Amino acid sequence: MSDTDRKLTNIDVPSEFRDRIATIDDGGKRKWVYPRKPKGRFYDARSWFAYLLLAIMFSGPFITINGRPLLLLNFIERKFIIFGMAFWPQDSYIFVLATLTFIVGIILFTVIFGRLFCGWACPQTIFMEMVFRKIEYLIDGNANRQRKLKAQTWNAEKIFKRGLKHAIFWGLSFIIGNTLLAYIIGKDALFLIITEPVAVHFAGFSFMLIFTNLFYFIYAFFREQVCTQVCPYGRLQSVLLDDKSIVVAYDFVRGEKRGNPQKAAGETLGDCIDCNQCVEVCPTGIDIRNGTQLECVNCTACIDACDTVMDKLKRPRGLIRYDSFGGIENGEKLGLTFRNTGYTAILGLLISLFFILLITRTDVETTILRSYGTLFQAAGDNHFTNLYTVKVLNKTFDEMPIRLELLSPQGTLTMVGGDLNIKGQDRTEGVFFVDLSGDLLKGTETKVQVAVYANDHLVETVKTSFMGPRN
Ligand code: SF4
Ligand code: SF4
Structure with missing residues (x-):
């Protein structure tokens, strides 16, 4: 032993x-x-x-x-x-x-x-x-x-x-x-x-x-x-x-x-x-x-x-x-x-x-990326636009309308084809433009914040960047 x-x-x-x-x-x-x-x-x-x-x-x-x-x-x-x-x-x-x-x-x-x-x-x-x-x-x-x-x-x-x-x-x-x-x-x-x-x-x-x-x-x-x-x-x-x-x-x-x-x-x-x-x-x-x-x-x-x-x-x-x-x-x-x-x-x-x-x-998960292969576009009157792709995942079981709003800097966000609508447990994709005045741009990359609303409730704030011309 x-x-x-x-x-x-x-x-x-x-x-x-x-x-x-x-x-x-x-x-x-x-x-x-x-x-x-x-x-x-x-x-x-x-x-x-x-x-x-x-x-x-x-x-x-x-x-x-x-x-x-x-x-x-x-x-x-x-x-x-x-x-x-x-x-x-x-x-x-x-x-x-x-x-x-x-x-x-x-x-x-x-x-x-x-x-x-x-x-x-x-x-x-x-x-x-x-x-x-x-x-x-x-x-x-x-x-x-x-x-x-x-x-x-x-x-x-x-x-x-x-x-x-x-x-x-x-x-x-x-x-x-x-x-x-x-x-x-x-x-x-x-x-x-x-x-x-x-x-x-x-x-x-x-x-x-x-x-x-x-x-x-x-x-x-x-x-x-x-x-x-x-x-x-x-x-x-x-x-x-x-x-x-x-x-x-x-x-x-x-x-x-x-x-x-x-x-x-x-x-x-x-x-x-x-x-x-x-x-x-x-x-x-x-x-x-x-x-x-x-x-x-x-x-x-x-x-x-x-x-x-x-x-x-x-x-x-x-x-x-x-x-x-x-x-x-x-x-x-x-x-x-x-x-x-x-x-x-x-x-x-x-x-x-x-x-x-x-x-x-969060109930939704959003990804925003500048559309592949695109640069900025001059929109006249010292304004520039960028094209973005947005992907939204609805984690809930209920259908929900999704609305995007530009939080900062000041400018306009225009959805192509209107606001998004996602079924429960589904994902969807959309395209939108952001239009900014050249005075607000900070060089070639300007930080942009987009608010995501589901059923008119703010559910997420997503950061992305805006491409502008060299000063
Ligand atoms: S069950 Fe019997 S053998 Fe096992 S510990 Fe108890 S007295 Fe000892
Ligand atoms: S009877 Fe159960 S508790 Fe007792 S020695 Fe065997 S496995 Fe362990």
């Missing part, structure tokens, strides 16, 4: 578990995990919380605000609607900031609360443990019956159970895949793919099948490997957690020396009776008594299992509980560390900036 292992667990346990993955055997083959069905207060609370999240997730693309989806993330057409507000690629700075805020938030949250998100809110855990696993328990039975079913020959019972389970798994994956697709292309486009001939929506139909089969593969076969091998958040735990982070932890101070009291032979034992119940319920196949491990998704199943054992022994619950390493070893309470304070300050700044950008975001 290395010094590091000793420091992390403070108990004499074999450290081989650190050299191998719990779900891979010595020959390099996958060891299928048959976790026993958890039972207890945490499992019940997680189930209800999962049902709430599932209800929100499945209804998300179908809830509309004024006829617009609550959430639409159409990366293909670069169309995004969040809480009924349309965002365009031009708003990418808001997305960048939102992503940064999200990442810093995740880091801060993890430093303090460990993998709370994984156990309670991660879609992978929710679907795997609260949907697919529950169906598996219903059809195949609890862990031991599942093992037996796996070992038995292909008789009528096994064919029926396997067929039924995988048909339901595929059907559920189809629903999940379609919901994901609805988040991307919107419910109306999804409805067309479902109702119209495949040939008309071949690309959409292909994505539908890809998503469905991907989810089916994950939940029917790949399972916990997503968390232990693929998930980048899981990989980050080793750098984010410290001995003050709250995790699902075994109280080695109280639990050791572990052992069966009936075989104690005069030895003083701790509260852990080495019954292995905490290992049997673990969906990633690990033993939490070895200390915090990358594979632990903080699902709380071992807390419930151990609490049940403690209840039977009439000992206090919480031999496995939410706590920090420092809390268990020294009875430390959670406090603000330099790292936590720093992350909180940065997060606060980012959130404030994000809301400022969101509030000051």
